[in-house]
Amino acid sequence: MRTKSLSTLVGIILLFTGVLLVRAAPPATPPTTAPATEGRSLFDGKTLEGWTVSDFGGHGDPAVEDGKLVLPVGEGLTGVTYAGKLPKTNYEVSLDAQRTLGHDFFCGLTFPVGDSFASLIVGGWGGAVCGISSLDGNDASSNDTTTRRKFENDKWYHIRLRVTDDKIQAWIDDEKILDVVTTGKKISVRGDIEQSCPFGLATWRTGAEIKDIRIVELKGK
Numbered sequence: 001m002r003t004k005s006l007s008t009l010v011g012i013i014l015l016f017t018g019v020l021l022v023r024a025a026p027p028a029t030p031p032t033t034a035p036a037t038e039g040r041s042l043f044d045g046k047t048l049e050g051w052t053v054s055d056f057g058g059h060g061d062p063a064v065e066d067g068k069l070v071l072p073v074g075e076g077l078t079g080v081t082y083a084g085k086l087p088k089t090n091y092e093v094s095l096d097a098q099r100t101l102g103h104d105f106f107c108g109l110t111f112p113v114g115d116s117f118a119s120l121i122v123g124g125w126g127g128a129v130c131g132i133s134s135l136d137g138n139d140a141s142s143n144d145t146t147t148r149r150k151f152e153n154d155k156w157y158h159i160r161l162r163v164t165d166d167k168i169q170a171w172i173d174d175e176k177i178l179d180v181v182t183t184g185k186k187i188s189v190r191g192d193i194e195q196s197c198p199f200g201l202a203t204w205r206t207g208a209e210i211k212d213i214r215i216v217e218l219k220g221k
Helices: 002-024 191-196
Strands: 051-053 063-065 068-071 077-082 091-101 107-113 116-124 129-133 157-163 167-172 175-181 200-204 207-217
Touching: 068 077, 068 200, 077 191, 091 107, 107 157, 107 191, 116 157, 116 167, 129 167, 129 175, 191 200, 200 207
Parallel strands: none
Antiparallel strands: 051 077, 063 068, 068 207, 077 200, 091 157, 091 207, 107 116, 107 200, 116 129, 157 167, 167 175
16 A cells, blocks of 8 residues: 555655646747748739839730739730838748749849849859849859759749848748858849839749748848
8 A cells, every 4th residue: 555655645646746837938939930920911802902013125015814913925024013011031932933934033033132232143154043143243053042943934932032231031931942151241122123113023034923921021130
């Protein structure tokens, strides 16, 4: 009987200790790179209100169809530029994009980085290169952000870009494709895409559809 009582007592003590540990454990801190869920839409899915057609030579004629921004194939760059007010840092942009025709970049997202600008290129240089143009004068095909990924036509990809005071990060379908410290680096855009500044979307000799363009300011970053 004594052995049984002792075992019962030990079990109660262990159970009580476990409850205390669970209560004392701090709540899990969500990762700082978790997708932002708030913010505002930059595209109403019905018109190009708030956007202008980027003045690239030989561009196609952007349109809105079935809730999507349609960028047709042009002789070179085709795109639109946002005319509204945007933050310069500590923000996140997300959108869905698909390549419908062609073999080059179907999402050239130009965005502010403080008082400078840069472009996130998705599917460039023959269809696979992703990266930032430009860092220290080197474009997306030849700097620390260069990655390669296979893209299929007529398939939607979720693209997310985060800009903070010292970093640029980007994800495709929740897979991080780049994470670069910008402190001490020269941030710029290629001369041929300056018409996209301060914020724009463009393609290169490629047809694309884009939807659900959103931006959220990151508080306390």
